[in-house]
Amino acid sequence: MAKYAHQAPILIAIDCIIFGFDGERLKLLLIQRGIEPEMHKWSLMGGFVNTKESLDEAANNILKKLTGLEGVYMEQLHAFGAVYRDPGDRIVSIAYFALIDIHKYEQQLSHEYHAEWFELDKIPSLIFDHNDMVDTARKKLRYKAALHPILFELLPEKFTIPQLQSLYEGIYDSVFDKRNFSRKLLSTGLLIKQKDKDKLNSKKGAFYYVLDKNKYKENFHAFLNLIPNPDHLQLV
Amino acid sequence: MAKYAHQAPILIAIDCIIFGFDGERLKLLLIQRGIEPEMHKWSLMGGFVNTKESLDEAANNILKKLTGLEGVYMEQLHAFGAVYRDPGDRIVSIAYFALIDIHKYEQQLSHEYHAEWFELDKIPSLIFDHNDMVDTARKKLRYKAALHPILFELLPEKFTIPQLQSLYEGIYDSVFDKRNFSRKLLSTGLLIKQKDKDKLNSKKGAFYYVLDKNKYKENFHAFLNLIPNPDHLQLV
DNA sequence: TCAAAAGTGTTCGGACTACACCCATGA
């Protein structure tokens, strides 16, 4: 701390907006704070950045502590730095959002942190500016998912097209034509049809698909037009 | 610093990637560092975040110190937090990028900071991870400008369509058909034709246009298709 | 009069949307 010693230190925290999809609805993982201030109030999972870890490492460590998961999709969202966002100290928080397969998440950890999954329209009032963070993350997810095949990160290995469609419909709070939807998705060439069917949601059963991971990596940044009339949706 | 006193402090800096357009080429404003470490080396304009200002305020103040400009387009880019990005102390830097009308920028300030405008393909080696920051900002600009009419922020009040086209062509390092380009831009309804012409670049002269600011604000988030074949360009 | 840049229209193909019926199955 030699050279810039006259600078007042500001603490740096990470907060994680963790999305999961249970096959029907998009959900958010929240915890009940175990420490003061704001003990017992709902909050995003977060923590401080250790001097010896980068921001990305810190975010991954925090996610792992809560979910047990590594190597999941995670992206830096925004740095939140209003002066009084934390009424106690001056803390800048770098928010990350993660998309996880809800089934891989380790249940037992949730008890330790008093974690629960919330549907997006039933999110309680959160501490500090965490509701703002969640809103920002939702907008970013809507925006990005309209252009890039990012939502596969939320799905299990095998999934059906009707599942995929209900995920998109939930995120955009709209209803899409299923013929157009499946044609569009299949035309990306990212999906590989399986021989077996999911029979939980219908008598006829829906074919499973898996992601073609090579094409997925190649095409991830291509602009797709996954959503009809994106202009008309409130994306930002 | 009462409640989280056990946390090691990390300093927070801001760095600004400042883009300007001189009518022909997109440029970047860099300064020559006046302080150690890395004295005299080229660098982005930056500074520390004061305890009493938000990140956005800090970024605006830094921009103003160098350019004299207020109220310009500025957006948070990314928080850079590798452990050894600054070989001295542990400093996390929040990068912002700004788009300014190069003509409004106050020349005299540049002397104070030894600032200079650099063409994008002639950027020198910068301190720390500043070259990474510039690359990230360029990609973000390409990405965003393909979908939103953001580049008007770089133009003076009155501009011509050929100027606009050369700006786009510079950013995407491509050549666009001028018939399609002007039709597309005019179809946004954002441009208001003036009666006078710019005669600096041609004998015939090109009509000036101004931005319809109301429509611009309304339509800013609409998805436009400003660039032909965005898939084929390296946008991310 | 010539060189240099501005301005403008049409045709074609591909992509998106709207729309309705049959299929498979478990109850």
Next chain:
DNA sequence: TCATGGGTGTAGTCCGAACACTTTTGA
């Protein structure tokens, strides 16, 4: 057999891309 959700094809429209000639005027 019937109710439920899965799966598929087509026609029309719109949008974007390709493409070439005329206009203006200063030198």
